[in-house]
Each structure stands twice: as structure tokens, then as C-alpha cells.
Amino acid sequence: MINNKEMSNKKKLEKELVVKYLSGDVDFGEKKSIESDIADNPEMKKYLDTSVAVWDMLDSADQIEPNPNYISIFWNSVKEDEKNPGILEKIKTFNTKWVFITSFATLLLVSSLLINVFVMQHNDINNNLVFNTEDEIIFNNLDKSLTKKTAAYLDVFGPWEE
Amino acid sequence: MHKLNDHELVSRAKSGDDSAFNELMRRHYKGVLNYIYRFTNGSNTTEDLTQEVFYRVYKSLDRYRPEAQFTTWLYKIATNLCISDFKKNSKYFSLDEIAENTGEMEDDSFFEADDNIYRKQIKKSIDDALKKLTDKERIAITLCKYQGFSYNEVAEVMDCSVGAVKTHIYRGRMKLVEMLGFLVDDK
Numbered sequence: 001m002i003n004n005k006e007m008s009n010k011k012k013l014e015k016e017l018v019v020k021y022l023s024g025d026v027d028f029g030e031k032k033s034i035e036s037d038i039a040d041n042p043e044m045k046k047y048l049d050t051s052v053a054v055w056d057m058l059d060s061a062d063q064i065e066p067n068p069n070y071i072s073i074f075w076n077s078v079k080e081d082e083k084n085p086g087i088l089e090k091i092k093t094f095n096t097k098w099v100f101i102t103s104f105a106t107l108l109l110v111s112s113l114l115i116n117v118f119v120m121q122h123n124d125i126n127n128n129l130v131f132n133t134e135d136e137i138i139f140n141n142l143d144k145s146l147t148k149k150t151a152a153y154l155d156v157f158g159p160w161e162e
Numbered sequence: 163m164h165k166l167n168d169h170e171l172v173s174r175a176k177s178g179d180d181s182a183f184n185e186l187m188r189r190h191y192k193g194v195l196n197y198i199y200r201f202t203n204g205s206n207t208t209e210d211l212t213q214e215v216f217y218r219v220y221k222s223l224d225r226y227r228p229e230a231q232f233t234t235w236l237y238k239i240a241t242n243l244c245i246s247d248f249k250k251n252s253k254y255f256s257l258d259e260i261a262e263n264t265g266e267m268e269d270d271s272f273f274e275a276d277d278n279i280y281r282k283q284i285k286k287s288i289d290d291a292l293k294k295l296t297d298k299e300r301i302a303i304t305l306c307k308y309q310g311f312s313y314n315e316v317a318e319v320m321d322c323s324v325g326a327v328k329t330h331i332y333r334g335r336m337k338l339v340e341m342l343g344f345l346v347d348d349k
Contacts, residue, residue, distance in 0.1 A: 015339075019332045051339050058307055058338070060281070061288040066195050067209055071184055074216055081217075095282035 014041070018048050022055070168232035176223045187216055190233065193309055194240050200304045201244045203293045211247060215240045231315065238319045240299060248297075284345060291341040299334030302327050 014037070020026055021034045038044045067073065163213060166185070168176070176183035193210045202208060218239050226235060292300055305311040311319070316327045 015336055016332060019335045019339075023328070023331060023335075025328060044283075047339070049230075050343045050346055051335065054339050054342045055335070056289060057284065057346060060284055061200075061292070062204075062285050063192075063196055064208070065197050066191050066212070070191055070213070071187055072207075074187065074213055074298065075180070077213060077217060100232075152184065 011043075014044050015047055018044060018051060022048070022051055169228055172223060172226055172228075172232060175220075176226075183220060186219075187188065190236055191216070194236065197237065197242055197304055197309060200238060200292055200296075200308070201241070201300065204250070204289065206245070207251075211240075211243060215243055218243065230318070233311075234308070234315050234318045237309065237311075238321075241319055245297075287342055288347055291338055293343065295334050295337060296330075298330045299337070302330035303334045303338075306331060315341075 017030075017037070019103050022162065026034060040049055166182070168186065168189070171186050173181040177185065192214065194215055195208060198211050198215070199205075199208045202211070205211075213280070219236060222239075226232070236275050292303075295303065298320065302316055305316045305319060306313075313324045317324045320327065
């Protein structure tokens, strides 16, 4: 017994086969099989006839006619745009030599700025790292005092150098 | 003198021959106009968009690859433009609106023959049905049915596989039969 869902799927499949057949997308074997199904199945035959008629009917869809002056309208808008070119159009019309020179000059300027900034930062770092003798003594004393003070508590981790 | 093909016209247009570009427009303008009209559900910007398509083609002639068909390239530009315009505007005016605005689509005569009314009803139903398809189904069916493109050409325009194009067409056709079948069954 075929239930409703199976029946509906079967009908959908039959319709798909009819459309595929009408579009000429079936091989010889499929074509013969579909033609035999259509001959035996009045519903499929009716669907085939309706599909053909609907497809043909699409020819009677509205066609619109162009504005009779479409060619002159086109050339007018081309002329208008040439008179008032956009930024992209302006760039396109630049002389290649000048584009190259400008790009090179900009690149040079940006590079020199970057180098300058880098050298300044590098100098700053070096300046901060310069110690004089006085600093050295202070650091040594600090290190020694910390070592002595904590040695008693941390002698398990010794020996500690004086 | 033999009739120049699209490739030859493009290469002439590239070298500054405006009359060659005019010939390209004469050949393809109406097709693109109607394609955009269907794609945009009869938007009242159809003519402007068509002008824009040809403007873009004109400006990018240098980028045209002769390996590709001119029509495929042209309709790809048209499709992309329609999609981006759709994203910008998010809605299109209806066919009724354009008819009201321009009077192009409708005969103003109040007293019409039955046959005329019937034809109008069919046209309106077709437009309504095409509107209800998904964008991909509508593009695939429009290019196949009205522009006579092959599956391969449609696939190139839509940037998808031939299998995907077939699926869009089958589904679209089935929907159209569902929506328009009553008109042919009534006959």
C-alpha cells in the first residue's frame, strides 16, 4: 500500500522526469523509458502537454522597446563623464612617468622619516643603559648588603660568597 | 563587405571606432534591456541600468578576452550590475507601477476586445509568475528562453556549474507550470 507521502514523491519525480525530458537532457535509454511511462500514465501525459504549452506561452511575455534615442543618450553620457571624470578616471589619465616619480619621492620621504625615528629611539635606549663608576659602586654595595643580610636565614642554600 | 562578428566589432571599438560600438549596441541593446526588465521585475530603472551596462562595457573594452563570447561577457556585466543595484535599492518597482508611469505597457483604451483582455491577462500572469521565481531560476530561464543561451553560456554568466544551471531551470519550469498551468488548461 503506498501512503500519501510516497505518492506525492512519486508524482514529483514524474514531473521532474517530464521537465528533464522536455529540456532534452536525457539519454536514449531514459528517453524510451519516459516515453513509455507517458503513454501508460494519463497524468504524466497531461503534465507534459501543460509544460509544453506553458513554455510556449512564455513567448508572449511582454517585450519592451528601447528609447529610440538610446545611442545618442549613451554617447552624451560618455561625453559628460569625460568632462567630469571621477578620481579613478583622473588617476588613469596621469602620465606614467609622473606617477612613477611621485611614488618614488613619496617612498623616499617615508623611508627617511622611518629611519630617522628608528635612529632616535635607538640612541635613547643606549643613553639609558650607560652606567658610570659611581653607579657601579652603588650596585655592588647594594648587592653585598642584601647578600649578608639574608645569608643567615638562607644558609641552607649556601655557601655564600662574601 | 561581410558582416563583422562581435569580436571584430569589439577590436574595432577598442581602437577607437565608435561606429563599431554603435553596431554592438544595435545588436544587443534590446536583448539586454529586456533581460534587465525581467531580472528586476520590470523596474523603472531598466533603461538606466541598460545604459550603465553598455557604459561599463565601453570602459572595459581593454579587459575583454576574445576567448570568451561577447554576449556571455555582456550578460555577466548586466547580471552583476542588477545584483548590486538590487542590494543597494532592496526593492524594485512593480510592472504595474512602470505601466502607470510610462503608459508603455498598457493600452489606455477603456473599451477593449475580449481577446485583448485575455492577452493582457496572460502577459500579466507570466510577469507575476516570473517574479515569484528565485533570482537564480529567473536568470537561468530568462537567458535560456529569451536570450537563447546554451547551458554552458548560462553557467559562465552565473559563475556556477552546468549541473546547477539545469537544476535552476528544472525547478523554475516546474514552478511555472504550477503557476501558469491553469491558463493553458482553461483554453
